[in-house]
Amino acid sequence: MNGPPDPALDKLRGRIAAARLGPELEEQGTVIAIADGLATIAGLPGAQLNEVVTFGGGARGFVLTLDEDRLHAAFLDPMAGVTAGDIVTRTGHLASVPAGTELLGRIVDPLGRPLDGAPPPDWATILPAERPAPQIIERDFVSEPMETGLLVVDALFAIGRGQRELIIGERKTGKTSIAVDAIINQAGSDMICIYVAIGQRMSAVRRVINAVQRLGEPARTIFVVAEATAPAGLQWLAPFSATSMAEWFRDQGKHVLIVYDDLTKHAATHRELALLSHQPPGREAYPGDIFYLHARLLERAAKMAPERGGGSLTALPIAEIEAGNLSAYIPTNLISIADGQIVTSQALFAGNQRPAVDVGLSVSRVGGKAQWGAMKAVAGRLRLDYAQFLEMKVFSRFGGFGDAAMKARMTRGERIAALLSQPRFAPLPLVTQIALLSALNEGLLDALDPPRIAALKTALPALLDADARLEELRTHMQTLDDATRAVLIEVVRSGLEQP
Ligand SMILES: Nc1ncnc2c1ncn2[C@@H]1O[C@H](COP(=O)(O)OP(=O)(O)OP(=O)(O)O)[C@@H](O)[C@H]1O
Numbered sequence: 001m002n003g004p005p006d007p008a009l010d011k012l013r014g015r016i017a018a019a020r021l022g023p024e025l026e027e028q029g030t031v032i033a034i035a036d037g038l039a040t041i042a043g044l045p046g047a048q049l050n051e052v053v054t055f056g057g058g059a060r061g062f063v064l065t066l067d068e069d070r071l072h073a074a075f076l077d078p079m080a081g082v083t084a085g086d087i088v089t090r091t092g093h094l095a096s097v098p099a100g101t102e103l104l105g106r107i108v109d110p111l112g113r114p115l116d117g118a119p120p121p122d123w124a125t126i127l128p129a130e131r132p133a134p135q136i137i138e139r140d141f142v143s144e145p146m147e148t149g150l151l152v153v154d155a156l157f158a159i160g161r162g163q164r165e166l167i168i169g170e171r172k173t174g175k176t177s178i179a180v181d182a183i184i185n186q187a188g189s190d191m192i193c194i195y196v197a198i199g200q201r202m203s204a205v206r207r208v209i210n211a212v213q214r215l216g217e218p219a220r221t222i223f224v225v226a227e228a229t230a231p232a233g234l235q236w237l238a239p240f241s242a243t244s245m246a247e248w249f250r251d252q253g254k255h256v257l258i259v260y261d262d263l264t265k266h267a268a269t270h271r272e273l274a275l276l277s278h279q280p281p282g283r284e285a286y287p288g289d290i291f292y293l294h295a296r297l298l299e300r301a302a303k304m305a306p307e308r309g310g311g312s313l314t315a316l317p318i319a320e321i322e323a324g325n326l327s328a329y330i331p332t333n334l335i336s337i338a339d340g341q342i343v344t345s346q347a348l349f350a351g352n353q354r355p356a357v358d359v360g361l362s363v364s365r366v367g368g369k370a371q372w373g374a375m376k377a378v379a380g381r382l383r384l385d386y387a388q389f390l391e392m393k394v395f396s397r398f399g400g401f402g403d404a405a406m407k408a409r410m411t412r413g414e415r416i417a418a419l420l421s422q423p424r425f426a427p428l429p430l431v432t433q434i435a436l437l438s439a440l441n442e443g444l445l446d447a448l449d450p451p452r453i454a455a456l457k458t459a460l461p462a463l464l465d466a467d468a469r470l471e472e473l474r475t476h477m478q479t480l481d482d483a484t485r486a487v488l489i490e491v492v493r494s495g496l497e498q499p
Protein backbone atom coordinates (compact mmCIF):
# COMPACT_ATOMS: atom_id res chain seq x y z
CA MET A 1 0.00 0.00 0.00
CA ASN A 2 3.03 2.29 -0.16
CA GLY A 3 3.01 3.24 -3.85
CA PRO A 4 3.07 6.83 -5.08
CA PRO A 5 0.02 8.87 -4.01
CA ASP A 6 -2.72 8.73 -6.58
CA PRO A 7 -5.08 11.76 -6.44
CA ALA A 8 -7.87 9.91 -8.23
CA LEU A 9 -7.69 7.12 -5.70
CA ASP A 10 -7.64 9.59 -2.82
CA LYS A 11 -10.74 11.25 -4.18
CA LEU A 12 -12.47 7.91 -4.42
CA ARG A 13 -11.44 7.00 -0.86
CA GLY A 14 -12.83 10.30 0.32
CA ARG A 15 -16.14 9.62 -1.35
CA ILE A 16 -16.34 6.14 0.11
CA ALA A 17 -15.61 7.54 3.56
CA ALA A 18 -18.31 10.19 3.14
CA ALA A 19 -20.94 7.78 1.85
CA ARG A 20 -23.66 7.01 4.35
CA LEU A 21 -24.05 3.30 4.54
CA GLY A 22 -26.95 1.82 6.39
CA PRO A 23 -30.66 2.40 6.18
CA GLU A 24 -31.94 5.72 4.88
CA LEU A 25 -34.97 7.11 6.61
CA GLU A 26 -37.69 8.04 4.19
CA GLU A 27 -40.61 9.76 5.85
CA GLN A 28 -44.00 8.71 4.62
CA GLY A 29 -47.45 9.93 5.45
CA THR A 30 -50.97 9.13 4.41
CA VAL A 31 -53.60 11.17 2.62
CA ILE A 32 -56.58 11.43 4.95
CA ALA A 33 -58.75 13.73 2.89
CA ILE A 34 -58.84 15.30 -0.53
CA ALA A 35 -60.54 18.52 -1.45
CA ASP A 36 -60.40 20.68 -4.55
CA GLY A 37 -56.68 21.23 -5.09
CA LEU A 38 -55.74 20.39 -1.51
CA ALA A 39 -54.77 17.23 0.39
CA THR A 40 -54.89 16.73 4.14
CA ILE A 41 -52.03 14.47 5.19
CA ALA A 42 -51.28 12.63 8.44
CA GLY A 43 -47.72 11.70 9.34
CA LEU A 44 -44.65 13.50 7.93
CA PRO A 45 -43.73 15.09 11.29
CA GLY A 46 -40.47 16.48 9.86
CA ALA A 47 -42.05 18.24 6.88
CA GLN A 48 -41.49 21.98 6.59
CA LEU A 49 -43.52 24.76 5.03
CA ASN A 50 -43.21 24.92 1.24
CA GLU A 51 -41.60 21.48 1.08
CA VAL A 52 -42.53 19.44 -1.98
CA VAL A 53 -44.20 16.09 -1.31
CA THR A 54 -45.00 13.37 -3.81
CA PHE A 55 -48.17 11.30 -3.92
CA GLY A 56 -48.34 7.63 -4.87
CA GLY A 57 -49.14 8.21 -8.54
CA GLY A 58 -46.30 10.71 -8.98
CA ALA A 59 -48.34 13.90 -8.57
CA ARG A 60 -46.63 16.56 -6.50
CA GLY A 61 -47.79 19.09 -3.98
CA PHE A 62 -46.22 21.49 -1.53
CA VAL A 63 -46.83 22.01 2.17
CA LEU A 64 -49.09 25.00 2.67
CA THR A 65 -49.97 24.76 6.36
CA LEU A 66 -48.65 22.71 9.28
CA ASP A 67 -50.88 21.61 12.14
CA GLU A 68 -49.88 19.59 15.15
CA ASP A 69 -50.91 16.21 13.82
CA ARG A 70 -51.55 16.88 10.16
CA LEU A 71 -50.59 19.12 7.30
CA HIS A 72 -52.18 20.50 4.19
CA ALA A 73 -50.51 20.30 0.81
CA ALA A 74 -51.63 22.15 -2.30
CA PHE A 75 -51.38 20.25 -5.56
CA LEU A 76 -48.84 21.25 -8.18
CA ASP A 77 -50.03 18.60 -10.62
CA PRO A 78 -53.53 17.49 -11.53
CA MET A 79 -54.88 15.58 -8.53
CA ALA A 80 -56.71 12.95 -10.58
CA GLY A 81 -56.05 9.50 -9.16
CA VAL A 82 -55.00 10.62 -5.70
CA THR A 83 -57.36 9.26 -3.04
CA ALA A 84 -57.58 9.04 0.73
CA GLY A 85 -55.27 6.35 2.06
CA ASP A 86 -52.54 7.02 -0.53
CA ILE A 87 -48.94 7.16 0.62
CA VAL A 88 -47.21 10.59 0.57
CA THR A 89 -43.44 10.96 0.62
CA ARG A 90 -41.30 13.94 1.61
CA THR A 91 -38.73 15.13 -0.91
CA GLY A 92 -36.72 17.35 1.43
CA HIS A 93 -36.77 20.10 -1.22
CA LEU A 94 -38.61 23.38 -1.02
CA ALA A 95 -40.78 24.43 -3.96
CA SER A 96 -38.13 25.88 -6.29
CA VAL A 97 -37.57 27.27 -9.73
CA PRO A 98 -34.70 27.29 -12.17
CA ALA A 99 -33.05 30.68 -12.58
CA GLY A 100 -30.76 32.21 -15.16
CA THR A 101 -30.53 33.81 -18.58
CA GLU A 102 -31.80 30.61 -20.17
CA LEU A 103 -35.30 31.54 -19.11
CA LEU A 104 -35.29 34.66 -21.29
CA GLY A 105 -37.72 34.35 -24.15
CA ARG A 106 -39.46 31.37 -22.55
CA ILE A 107 -43.01 30.59 -21.52
CA VAL A 108 -42.92 28.45 -18.39
CA ASP A 109 -45.20 27.38 -15.56
CA PRO A 110 -44.45 28.39 -11.95
CA LEU A 111 -42.19 25.35 -11.54
CA GLY A 112 -40.14 26.28 -14.59
CA ARG A 113 -41.71 23.58 -16.76
CA PRO A 114 -41.89 24.69 -20.39
CA LEU A 115 -45.24 25.63 -21.91
CA ASP A 116 -43.74 26.66 -25.24
CA GLY A 117 -42.75 23.25 -26.53
CA ALA A 118 -39.02 23.97 -26.23
CA PRO A 119 -36.77 21.80 -24.01
CA PRO A 120 -36.85 22.38 -20.23
CA PRO A 121 -34.58 25.12 -18.93
CA ASP A 122 -31.30 24.22 -17.28
CA TRP A 123 -31.61 23.56 -13.55
CA ALA A 124 -27.99 24.49 -12.81
CA THR A 125 -29.15 27.38 -10.63
CA ILE A 126 -32.10 26.70 -8.38
CA LEU A 127 -33.87 29.21 -6.18
CA PRO A 128 -36.68 28.57 -3.70
CA ALA A 129 -39.96 30.25 -4.67
CA GLU A 130 -40.20 32.00 -1.31
CA ARG A 131 -37.19 34.12 -0.47
CA PRO A 132 -36.76 36.87 2.09
CA ALA A 133 -37.04 40.47 0.89
CA PRO A 134 -33.78 42.47 0.82
CA GLN A 135 -32.81 44.07 4.12
CA ILE A 136 -33.00 47.80 4.49
CA ILE A 137 -29.20 48.21 4.35
CA GLU A 138 -29.09 46.30 1.08
CA ARG A 139 -31.46 48.78 -0.53
CA ASP A 140 -31.06 52.15 -2.15
CA PHE A 141 -33.58 54.92 -2.75
CA VAL A 142 -35.80 54.64 -5.79
CA SER A 143 -34.54 57.42 -8.03
CA GLU A 144 -34.25 56.23 -11.64
CA PRO A 145 -37.36 56.35 -13.82
CA MET A 146 -38.98 53.27 -15.32
CA GLU A 147 -40.58 54.71 -18.43
CA THR A 148 -43.90 53.27 -19.52
CA GLY A 149 -44.28 55.20 -22.77
CA LEU A 150 -47.76 56.24 -21.61
CA LEU A 151 -47.86 59.99 -21.28
CA VAL A 152 -50.50 59.91 -18.56
CA VAL A 153 -48.24 57.74 -16.40
CA ASP A 154 -44.79 59.14 -17.20
CA ALA A 155 -45.91 62.76 -16.87
CA LEU A 156 -48.30 62.50 -13.92
CA PHE A 157 -47.47 59.34 -12.00
CA ALA A 158 -43.85 58.59 -12.83
CA ILE A 159 -42.76 55.14 -11.72
CA GLY A 160 -39.23 54.53 -10.46
CA ARG A 161 -37.05 51.47 -10.80
CA GLY A 162 -37.61 49.41 -7.67
CA GLN A 163 -41.08 50.84 -7.04
CA ARG A 164 -44.32 48.91 -6.55
CA GLU A 165 -47.14 50.59 -8.43
CA LEU A 166 -50.57 48.97 -8.30
CA ILE A 167 -52.77 49.04 -11.41
CA ILE A 168 -56.31 48.78 -10.14
CA GLY A 169 -59.76 49.15 -11.66
CA GLU A 170 -62.96 47.44 -12.71
CA ARG A 171 -62.97 44.62 -15.21
CA LYS A 172 -62.29 45.47 -18.84
CA THR A 173 -60.98 48.95 -18.21
CA GLY A 174 -57.58 48.44 -19.80
CA LYS A 175 -55.52 47.35 -16.74
CA THR A 176 -53.62 44.64 -18.57
CA SER A 177 -53.12 46.94 -21.54
CA ILE A 178 -51.31 49.51 -19.38
CA ALA A 179 -48.92 46.85 -18.08
CA VAL A 180 -48.37 45.36 -21.53
CA ASP A 181 -47.64 48.81 -22.96
CA ALA A 182 -45.06 49.28 -20.22
CA ILE A 183 -43.46 45.95 -21.19
CA ILE A 184 -43.48 46.83 -24.88
CA ASN A 185 -41.89 50.18 -24.12
CA GLN A 186 -38.89 48.39 -22.60
CA ALA A 187 -37.92 47.21 -26.09
CA GLY A 188 -35.64 50.22 -26.24
CA SER A 189 -34.31 49.92 -22.69
CA ASP A 190 -32.11 47.57 -20.68
CA MET A 191 -35.03 46.16 -18.66
CA ILE A 192 -35.83 42.49 -18.42
CA CYS A 193 -39.59 41.91 -18.24
CA ILE A 194 -41.54 39.13 -16.55
CA TYR A 195 -45.27 38.78 -17.09
CA VAL A 196 -46.99 36.53 -14.55
CA ALA A 197 -50.47 35.33 -15.49
CA ILE A 198 -52.47 34.07 -12.50
CA GLY A 199 -55.84 32.36 -12.91
CA GLN A 200 -56.57 33.81 -16.36
CA ARG A 201 -58.11 32.23 -19.39
CA MET A 202 -55.49 30.90 -21.77
CA SER A 203 -56.90 33.02 -24.62
CA ALA A 204 -56.28 36.21 -22.62
CA VAL A 205 -52.72 35.12 -21.84
CA ARG A 206 -52.17 34.27 -25.48
CA ARG A 207 -53.18 37.81 -26.50
CA VAL A 208 -50.59 39.30 -24.15
CA ILE A 209 -47.86 36.93 -25.36
CA ASN A 210 -48.69 37.68 -29.01
CA ALA A 211 -48.56 41.44 -28.40
CA VAL A 212 -45.17 41.25 -26.70
CA GLN A 213 -43.79 38.88 -29.32
CA ARG A 214 -44.97 41.17 -32.09
CA LEU A 215 -44.08 44.57 -30.63
CA GLY A 216 -41.83 44.13 -27.61
CA GLU A 217 -38.56 42.36 -27.16
CA PRO A 218 -39.55 38.75 -26.47
CA ALA A 219 -35.90 37.68 -26.13
CA ARG A 220 -35.72 39.76 -22.95
CA THR A 221 -39.10 38.70 -21.59
CA ILE A 222 -40.22 35.71 -19.52
CA PHE A 223 -43.83 34.55 -19.26
CA VAL A 224 -44.80 32.65 -16.15
CA VAL A 225 -48.25 31.21 -16.64
CA ALA A 226 -50.66 29.52 -14.22
CA GLU A 227 -53.96 29.69 -16.05
CA ALA A 228 -57.42 29.37 -14.53
CA THR A 229 -57.54 25.59 -14.92
CA ALA A 230 -54.07 25.01 -13.41
CA PRO A 231 -53.91 23.27 -10.01
CA ALA A 232 -54.55 25.73 -7.17
CA GLY A 233 -51.04 25.26 -5.77
CA LEU A 234 -49.49 26.36 -9.05
CA GLN A 235 -51.63 29.49 -9.16
CA TRP A 236 -50.71 30.23 -5.56
CA LEU A 237 -47.02 29.75 -6.24
CA ALA A 238 -46.88 31.72 -9.51
CA PRO A 239 -46.07 35.25 -8.24
CA PHE A 240 -43.55 33.96 -5.73
CA SER A 241 -41.62 31.74 -8.10
CA ALA A 242 -41.64 34.37 -10.86
CA THR A 243 -40.19 36.84 -8.35
CA SER A 244 -37.35 34.41 -7.60
CA MET A 245 -36.60 34.26 -11.32
CA ALA A 246 -36.58 38.07 -11.36
CA GLU A 247 -34.35 38.31 -8.31
CA TRP A 248 -31.65 36.29 -9.99
CA PHE A 249 -31.33 39.06 -12.60
CA ARG A 250 -31.69 41.79 -9.98
CA ASP A 251 -28.78 40.33 -8.05
CA GLN A 252 -26.65 40.42 -11.21
CA GLY A 253 -27.13 44.19 -11.21
CA LYS A 254 -29.81 44.03 -13.91
CA HIS A 255 -33.12 45.87 -13.98
CA VAL A 256 -36.31 43.84 -14.01
CA LEU A 257 -39.97 44.77 -14.47
CA ILE A 258 -42.47 42.21 -13.18
CA VAL A 259 -46.22 42.32 -13.80
CA TYR A 260 -48.56 40.24 -11.62
CA ASP A 261 -51.83 39.82 -13.51
CA ASP A 262 -53.66 39.70 -11.20
CA LEU A 263 -53.44 39.59 -7.41
CA THR A 264 -57.23 39.61 -6.93
CA LYS A 265 -57.32 36.14 -8.45
CA HIS A 266 -54.28 35.19 -6.37
CA ALA A 267 -56.11 36.32 -3.23
CA ALA A 268 -59.14 34.25 -4.26
CA THR A 269 -56.95 31.16 -4.67
CA HIS A 270 -55.39 31.79 -1.28
CA ARG A 271 -58.85 32.12 0.28
CA GLU A 272 -60.03 28.93 -1.38
CA LEU A 273 -57.04 26.96 -0.11
CA ALA A 274 -57.36 28.49 3.35
CA LEU A 275 -61.05 27.63 3.65
CA LEU A 276 -60.39 24.07 2.49
CA SER A 277 -57.68 23.69 5.11
CA HIS A 278 -60.07 25.00 7.78
CA GLN A 279 -58.20 28.17 8.64
CA PRO A 280 -60.50 30.57 10.44
CA PRO A 281 -62.05 32.97 7.93
CA GLY A 282 -61.77 36.69 8.60
CA ARG A 283 -63.07 39.70 6.73
CA GLU A 284 -64.76 38.75 3.43
CA ALA A 285 -63.85 35.14 4.36
CA TYR A 286 -60.17 35.77 3.64
CA PRO A 287 -57.80 34.22 6.18
CA GLY A 288 -55.97 36.55 8.55
CA ASP A 289 -52.63 36.20 6.79
CA ILE A 290 -53.78 37.60 3.42
CA PHE A 291 -52.17 40.98 4.09
CA TYR A 292 -48.90 39.33 5.05
CA LEU A 293 -49.09 37.14 1.92
CA HIS A 294 -49.03 40.09 -0.48
CA ALA A 295 -46.84 42.29 1.71
CA ARG A 296 -44.07 39.71 1.73
CA LEU A 297 -44.40 39.26 -2.02
CA LEU A 298 -44.27 42.97 -2.87
CA GLU A 299 -41.53 43.71 -0.34
CA ARG A 300 -39.25 41.77 -2.65
CA ALA A 301 -39.41 44.60 -5.18
CA ALA A 302 -36.40 46.80 -4.49
CA LYS A 303 -33.70 49.07 -5.77
CA MET A 304 -30.44 47.56 -4.57
CA ALA A 305 -27.59 49.56 -3.09
CA PRO A 306 -24.49 50.06 -5.28
CA GLU A 307 -22.48 47.61 -3.16
CA ARG A 308 -25.16 45.00 -3.87
CA GLY A 309 -24.85 45.53 -7.60
CA GLY A 310 -27.35 48.37 -7.99
CA GLY A 311 -29.94 46.21 -9.75
CA SER A 312 -33.66 46.76 -9.37
CA LEU A 313 -36.94 44.92 -9.35
CA THR A 314 -39.97 47.04 -10.24
CA ALA A 315 -43.39 45.50 -9.62
CA LEU A 316 -46.67 46.32 -11.32
CA PRO A 317 -49.30 44.25 -9.49
CA ILE A 318 -52.77 44.38 -11.05
CA ALA A 319 -55.98 44.18 -9.04
CA GLU A 320 -59.63 44.17 -10.00
CA ILE A 321 -62.36 45.98 -8.13
CA GLU A 322 -66.12 45.74 -8.31
CA ALA A 323 -68.41 48.70 -8.91
CA GLY A 324 -65.60 51.17 -8.35
CA ASN A 325 -65.23 50.04 -4.75
CA LEU A 326 -61.63 50.84 -3.86
CA SER A 327 -62.34 50.33 -0.18
CA ALA A 328 -63.03 46.59 -0.36
CA TYR A 329 -60.67 44.40 1.65
CA ILE A 330 -58.12 43.25 -0.93
CA PRO A 331 -57.92 46.63 -2.74
CA THR A 332 -57.26 48.53 0.51
CA ASN A 333 -54.63 45.99 1.51
CA LEU A 334 -52.83 46.27 -1.80
CA ILE A 335 -53.12 50.05 -1.91
CA SER A 336 -51.50 50.28 1.51
CA ILE A 337 -48.68 47.90 0.57
CA ALA A 338 -47.82 49.48 -2.80
CA ASP A 339 -46.04 52.79 -3.38
CA GLY A 340 -48.97 54.18 -5.29
CA GLN A 341 -51.78 53.19 -7.62
CA ILE A 342 -52.92 53.81 -11.16
CA VAL A 343 -56.72 53.66 -10.98
CA THR A 344 -58.64 52.87 -14.16
CA SER A 345 -62.24 53.97 -14.46
CA GLN A 346 -65.20 52.42 -16.22
CA ALA A 347 -66.71 55.84 -16.95
CA LEU A 348 -63.56 57.17 -18.61
CA PHE A 349 -63.13 53.94 -20.56
CA ALA A 350 -66.73 54.12 -21.80
CA GLY A 351 -66.17 57.78 -22.71
CA ASN A 352 -63.25 56.71 -24.90
CA GLN A 353 -60.62 58.34 -22.68
CA ARG A 354 -58.06 55.53 -22.92
CA PRO A 355 -55.89 54.59 -21.07
CA ALA A 356 -58.80 55.24 -18.69
CA VAL A 357 -56.63 56.52 -15.84
CA ASP A 358 -58.52 58.41 -13.15
CA VAL A 359 -56.15 61.28 -12.49
CA GLY A 360 -57.85 62.22 -9.24
CA LEU A 361 -57.59 58.80 -7.60
CA SER A 362 -54.18 57.77 -8.95
CA VAL A 363 -50.95 58.56 -7.19
CA SER A 364 -47.29 57.61 -7.28
CA ARG A 365 -45.70 57.94 -3.89
CA VAL A 366 -42.21 57.93 -5.38
CA GLY A 367 -43.20 59.93 -8.42
CA GLY A 368 -41.28 63.18 -8.65
CA LYS A 369 -38.12 61.67 -7.17
CA ALA A 370 -37.99 59.23 -10.05
CA GLN A 371 -38.88 61.69 -12.78
CA TRP A 372 -36.34 63.32 -15.08
CA GLY A 373 -35.88 67.03 -14.47
CA ALA A 374 -36.76 67.76 -18.10
CA MET A 375 -40.13 66.07 -17.70
CA LYS A 376 -40.75 67.77 -14.38
CA ALA A 377 -40.08 71.12 -16.02
CA VAL A 378 -42.88 70.68 -18.55
CA ALA A 379 -45.38 68.55 -16.58
CA GLY A 380 -45.56 70.78 -13.52
CA ARG A 381 -48.97 72.35 -14.10
CA LEU A 382 -50.51 69.50 -16.04
CA ARG A 383 -52.30 67.78 -13.22
CA LEU A 384 -53.83 70.93 -11.80
CA ASP A 385 -54.91 72.23 -15.21
CA TYR A 386 -56.46 68.90 -16.05
CA ALA A 387 -58.25 68.57 -12.72
CA GLN A 388 -59.71 72.07 -13.14
CA PHE A 389 -60.82 71.21 -16.64
CA LEU A 390 -62.61 68.06 -15.46
CA GLU A 391 -64.42 70.07 -12.81
CA MET A 392 -65.41 72.80 -15.26
CA LYS A 393 -66.61 70.21 -17.71
CA VAL A 394 -69.19 69.03 -15.18
CA PHE A 395 -70.44 72.56 -14.63
CA SER A 396 -70.44 73.46 -18.31
CA ARG A 397 -73.39 71.08 -18.71
CA PHE A 398 -75.52 73.68 -16.99
CA GLY A 399 -74.71 76.31 -19.60
CA GLY A 400 -71.82 77.65 -21.60
CA PHE A 401 -69.06 79.83 -20.23
CA GLY A 402 -69.16 83.40 -21.45
CA ASP A 403 -65.87 84.32 -19.88
CA ALA A 404 -62.94 84.22 -22.33
CA ALA A 405 -60.47 83.03 -19.69
CA MET A 406 -62.75 80.13 -18.82
CA LYS A 407 -63.13 79.26 -22.48
CA ALA A 408 -59.35 79.23 -22.88
CA ARG A 409 -59.06 76.88 -19.95
CA MET A 410 -61.64 74.53 -21.43
CA THR A 411 -59.76 74.59 -24.73
CA ARG A 412 -56.49 73.78 -22.99
CA GLY A 413 -58.15 71.03 -20.95
CA GLU A 414 -59.53 69.36 -24.05
CA ARG A 415 -56.01 69.37 -25.55
CA ILE A 416 -54.64 67.79 -22.40
CA ALA A 417 -57.30 65.06 -22.57
CA ALA A 418 -56.29 64.43 -26.18
CA LEU A 419 -52.62 64.21 -25.19
CA LEU A 420 -53.35 61.83 -22.35
CA SER A 421 -55.29 59.41 -24.50
CA GLN A 422 -53.18 56.96 -26.36
CA PRO A 423 -54.04 53.86 -28.37
CA ARG A 424 -52.64 50.53 -27.25
CA PHE A 425 -49.19 49.46 -28.39
CA ALA A 426 -48.12 53.00 -29.26
CA PRO A 427 -45.68 54.01 -26.54
CA LEU A 428 -44.27 57.52 -26.85
CA PRO A 429 -40.55 58.07 -26.31
CA LEU A 430 -39.84 60.44 -23.44
CA VAL A 431 -38.39 63.14 -25.72
CA THR A 432 -41.66 63.11 -27.68
CA GLN A 433 -43.65 63.43 -24.47
CA ILE A 434 -41.52 66.37 -23.38
CA ALA A 435 -41.89 68.03 -26.79
CA LEU A 436 -45.67 67.60 -26.74
CA LEU A 437 -45.95 69.06 -23.27
CA SER A 438 -43.67 71.98 -24.17
CA ALA A 439 -45.90 72.71 -27.15
CA LEU A 440 -49.00 72.44 -24.98
CA ASN A 441 -47.59 74.92 -22.49
CA GLU A 442 -46.77 77.33 -25.34
CA GLY A 443 -50.41 77.16 -26.48
CA LEU A 444 -49.30 75.59 -29.74
CA LEU A 445 -51.88 72.84 -29.55
CA ASP A 446 -54.85 75.03 -28.64
CA ALA A 447 -55.96 75.43 -32.24
CA LEU A 448 -55.69 71.74 -33.08
CA ASP A 449 -58.60 69.31 -32.94
CA PRO A 450 -58.01 65.89 -31.33
CA PRO A 451 -57.44 63.99 -34.62
CA ARG A 452 -54.63 66.42 -35.51
CA ILE A 453 -53.09 65.95 -32.09
CA ALA A 454 -53.20 62.19 -32.63
CA ALA A 455 -51.52 62.62 -36.02
CA LEU A 456 -48.86 64.84 -34.47
CA LYS A 457 -48.12 62.16 -31.87
CA THR A 458 -47.52 59.65 -34.63
CA ALA A 459 -45.31 61.91 -36.72
CA LEU A 460 -43.27 63.52 -33.98
CA PRO A 461 -40.93 60.71 -32.78
CA ALA A 462 -39.24 60.39 -36.20
CA LEU A 463 -38.86 64.17 -36.57
CA LEU A 464 -37.33 64.50 -33.12
CA ASP A 465 -35.05 61.53 -33.69
CA ALA A 466 -33.71 63.08 -36.86
CA ASP A 467 -32.74 66.32 -35.13
CA ALA A 468 -29.09 66.28 -34.11
CA ARG A 469 -29.56 69.26 -31.80
CA LEU A 470 -31.51 66.99 -29.44
CA GLU A 471 -28.70 64.49 -28.96
CA GLU A 472 -27.87 65.97 -25.57
CA LEU A 473 -31.49 65.72 -24.35
CA ARG A 474 -31.84 62.13 -25.53
CA THR A 475 -29.07 61.05 -23.20
CA HIS A 476 -29.34 63.62 -20.39
CA MET A 477 -32.82 64.46 -19.27
CA GLN A 478 -31.87 65.93 -15.92
CA THR A 479 -32.68 69.45 -17.05
CA LEU A 480 -34.36 71.27 -19.90
CA ASP A 481 -32.67 74.52 -20.89
CA ASP A 482 -34.41 77.24 -22.87
CA ALA A 483 -32.42 76.57 -26.04
CA THR A 484 -33.46 72.90 -26.08
CA ARG A 485 -37.04 73.82 -25.32
CA ALA A 486 -36.99 76.17 -28.30
CA VAL A 487 -35.69 73.38 -30.52
CA LEU A 488 -38.47 71.06 -29.33
CA ILE A 489 -41.08 73.65 -30.13
CA GLU A 490 -39.54 74.33 -33.52
CA VAL A 491 -39.73 70.62 -34.36
CA VAL A 492 -43.35 70.45 -33.23
CA ARG A 493 -44.11 73.48 -35.47
CA SER A 494 -42.48 71.78 -38.42
CA GLY A 495 -44.55 68.70 -37.66
CA LEU A 496 -47.70 70.81 -37.76
CA GLU A 497 -46.78 72.33 -41.10
CA GLN A 498 -46.70 68.90 -42.71
CA PRO A 499 -49.95 68.14 -44.53
N1 LIG B 1 -55.44 52.47 -24.75
C1 LIG B 1 -56.43 51.79 -25.34
N2 LIG B 1 -56.95 52.20 -26.49
C2 LIG B 1 -57.92 51.52 -27.09
N3 LIG B 1 -58.47 50.40 -26.62
C3 LIG B 1 -58.00 49.91 -25.48
C4 LIG B 1 -56.95 50.58 -24.77
N4 LIG B 1 -56.68 49.87 -23.66
C5 LIG B 1 -57.52 48.82 -23.69
N5 LIG B 1 -58.31 48.84 -24.77
C6 LIG B 1 -59.37 47.84 -25.12
O1 LIG B 1 -60.00 47.38 -23.95
C7 LIG B 1 -60.03 45.97 -23.90
C8 LIG B 1 -59.80 45.50 -22.48
O2 LIG B 1 -58.50 45.85 -22.10
P1 LIG B 1 -57.70 45.01 -21.03
O3 LIG B 1 -57.78 43.56 -21.33
O4 LIG B 1 -56.37 45.63 -20.92
O5 LIG B 1 -58.56 45.34 -19.74
P2 LIG B 1 -58.49 44.64 -18.31
O6 LIG B 1 -58.95 45.67 -17.34
O7 LIG B 1 -57.17 44.04 -18.10
O8 LIG B 1 -59.60 43.53 -18.50
P3 LIG B 1 -59.85 42.23 -17.60
O9 LIG B 1 -60.79 42.67 -16.54
O10 LIG B 1 -60.48 41.27 -18.55
O11 LIG B 1 -58.53 41.77 -17.09
C9 LIG B 1 -58.92 45.53 -24.83
O12 LIG B 1 -59.26 44.36 -25.49
C10 LIG B 1 -58.78 46.66 -25.81
O13 LIG B 1 -59.52 46.39 -26.96
Ligand SMILES: [Mg+2]
Pocket residue numbers: 175176177261
Ligand atom coordinates in the same frame (compact mmCIF):
# COMPACT_ATOMS: atom_id res chain seq x y z
MG1 LIG C 1 -56.61 42.09 -17.61
